[in-house]
Amino acid sequence: MSERLELYDVTIIGGGPAGMYTAFYSGMRDLKTKLIEASDELGGRLLIYPEKVIWDVGGLPPTLGRKLIDQLKQQALTFDPTVVLGQQITKLEHQPDGTIMLTSATGERHWTKTVVLAIGYGILEVAKLDIEGADRYEVSNLHYTVQELETFRGKRVLISGGGDSAVDWANALEPIAASLTVVHRRDQFGGHERNVARMKASSCRVRTPYAIQALHSANGRDIDQVSIRHAETGETEWIDVDAVIVNHGLRYNFGPVKEWGIEMGEWTAKVGSGMSTNLPGVFAAGDFAEHDSKVRLIAGTFTDAVNALNAAKLHIEPEADKVAYVSSHNAKFKEKNKQLGIAVEDGEH
Template structure:
């Protein structure tokens, strides 16, 4: 029965930056590859922030998330990997010959020699605002992500949160909104230092040691017209005195909860947010490797650039697992014959390639 399935050298589970770069780099290693993504589109966590500007990818000038996603997908397709969308992987079976079959929730099966888990934090769900009745405003002006910046143009915007996303959205919306107020329960923000400094130097109204405590609806009751803010003391207790602030839009950035789903039952060691691996991105299960946000090892870098490095290490380990005599890494693109014909199609002379 298993003979009817095509056997792949590598199957990548997850279509975010780590998974997409794994698909590209495994092509450089001349591997037969399949990428499986649970959603109906590629991009992973980047899909949550399509209009955010990305500054920290090497060799790439400031770029919006949506454009970076398009470029990552284009690069991933360089060597024509099989790409499967809308399938959440549930079950793992190891066969007598050491190969594996992974089965999706819909019953479709995939045969592979090795696996790379590029699943980020699993299925992400935003931490909802813990205020009674808040959910009624989710269809109007209560947001858990920013899809289009222009929707906030000329508006009075309140942002609640203190991490990277809250700070980034404040900086992005500051120049186009009528007024931006950011509220954080703590004195210090958790975002990148440079971005936090930029926020403080702008016209953004920064309220630290304050919390959003109440939403006030408009006359019709279908949208938020104002909010109440309360001071927070060093023990995290709310003060009695409240301030009312009129707003047009409210953005909640209190983080996400991740769920690794059925993969936790495979026998892989799994933490609350990540999967422990060694320096080769190897799990305790043979032939299964990890890349991206789900990785936990001592030198892990929580940047997109770090995800690319994880992908390279994981693919190299998968290649060596299949063929112990294989080179430890792919030859660099400037000296890799696999790009010879592709360079010609780009009009690059052989001596320049």
């Protein structure tokens, strides 16, 4: 090859929870590791919901999404993997010697013995409000995610959407907003029943089946009124607002991944033993992987990551141990424990 490339043992594509935990566990297995993420920061889908409280990660108390991202980042960097941000991998090619060459959309190349695809449902794209001129308000008071709840304290807020996130945001904002209106184009909400009931029992004003018809601004910069239209009668209402939050879901874009020859369903890769895809040396973890024992929780993502990485290790070193020693008995953590001021008894590994 014309340029001098460094050969890695494992290259992980995708920097969400699955990818970050894979990077950590890869370090536990003494593999030279690279993590590549298409966006400019690690976090994956959690970046869209930094204010959501996550309850279902084992051993963690209720934790904000942004805090979980920070903790996963810190853990992922434990063994100093190479991290590459802002590169979308567009090409995967097996070399004559069995190694794999990855190429990004801008031409950078990455050479590796194995690949773990932790790409979720591809590159996430927020579904924007389909109203002409709406984009002009994105720099002022039209929001597609809630980054900081305090931003909306004392304000008249309108939320458009009916899924889990819209309902969760409504419940979180209702105690601090001056007023809150939720507009949904269907009578039924898609969020968890208990959360929907809580929202309806609060002071939140729920308008269904309505959809945003137009955004109105007196100064041309900020939305100060929203007109909504009844889906059946055509009746129109005007609502005074200080902020509009739109949660119409996500669009997923796999880009060229579907052209790599991976056996896939509509949204997931079909994996076999050890999270292996049909391509040699290519494994999958997290939302991208589909198998009979799939658990679609962040906790399940971690298990996928461990299984994929163990299989990658055996692909490289068939005589290696099948799993890493647990951290409490793993010599790799002895010095790190000392750095944290944790005493380790002489007989322990």
